[in-house]
Amino acid sequence: MSEGDDPQQQCIFCHIIAGAVAAKRVYEDEKVVGVLDINPANPGHVLLLPREHYAFMPQLPEDLVQHMGMVAKQLSFALIRALKVTGTNIFVANGESAGQRALHVMLHIIPRLEGDGVVGLDIPLKQQSSDELAAIKKKLSVPIKEALGFEPVINASVPESVQSNLPVSKSSALPIPNAPSPPSSVPSSLPFPLPDAQKLSSSEKSESPNPNKVSLSDIADFLSGGKQ
């Protein structure tokens, strides 16, 4: 008896895929299956599982990752159309420290609404010095060159120009598909609100005359959504 040897025997998600355990299937094809999570973050929380058993995403063959990515994008759009939500998160946890709870690769596709009370799925940002970043880049450049065939450019230090304040308003003032279309410069075919990045080009931008000379701090400010 090889009970302990076969991971598929013990994997509940393999049983779900095989139909031995009941689950609400919302999508399936020859490579993947999408089921509703029984402990969702929000109604409509979908788990996208490969039919073949893999414990961690780095083990997946490339064509399967590509397929899962494309299906995840279309499932996310289907969620928005079906449930009239204004956003989705796609989340993968590889490893226990990352929050992986089951030994079967899964992509979480979570529908989101403004003020839905879902805590998590947001990355707190921390100031990193340019030296630290340069050190990490140097460390990763050889493996990247070997694995991906691309040689990152290594600089000794990163010049920092004047910090600019690029406010990014978090207000969701843009139309969603069901609402009567208010006048807006954003095409009404967008299914949910965009961050107010259109306001960035306004007068609040401080000195950055050369659009090609963007400093690390500009990018950091922008990525953090303004001063925190």
Added chain:
Amino acid sequence: MTDCVLCQALTRKDLVLYEDDQLAAILHPQGAQPGHVVVLPKQHSPILEQVPDFVVGALFVKANQLSRILFENMEVGGVNLLVQNGVSAGQRQSHVMVHVLPRKENDGLNLLWKTRQLSEEEFSSVELKLKEETKVIGQFEREKPAPIEIKQPEKLEVKEGIVDWRIKWLKRIP
């Protein structure tokens, strides 16, 4: 889109870890952890739905390869992949990004959510609504192949000195 800081950041080679025709991977300058990488399409798109399917597939493939590199070369206990699609999902900048975030035990981060309990009716209603919409999933946008070059037919060479009477006859002045 020239006022997108991320589009401009892609031109800065000191942040870029990888790039090709479709996408690039950069180190996040205010990452939550050392080694926080962001993979983004070069073509500016504010939301995931506007990125072509094959580019999304490529984004995930690259994110997966980078997470494997992080596992092998840095002290990580895990890696998270996260896409924030829409303001309500936490998107703060109007350029699609896939976060590749290395994790360690007790690193002080918690990306997990609180689970909810739904009734059977709620589940069934969501299932029905979703199944209607997922019927159209299946046709994926693929990369268009490069146009085939049509070879021009070879011109017939008329050797010097040899008179082709047919050509001479055609060129005669009536």
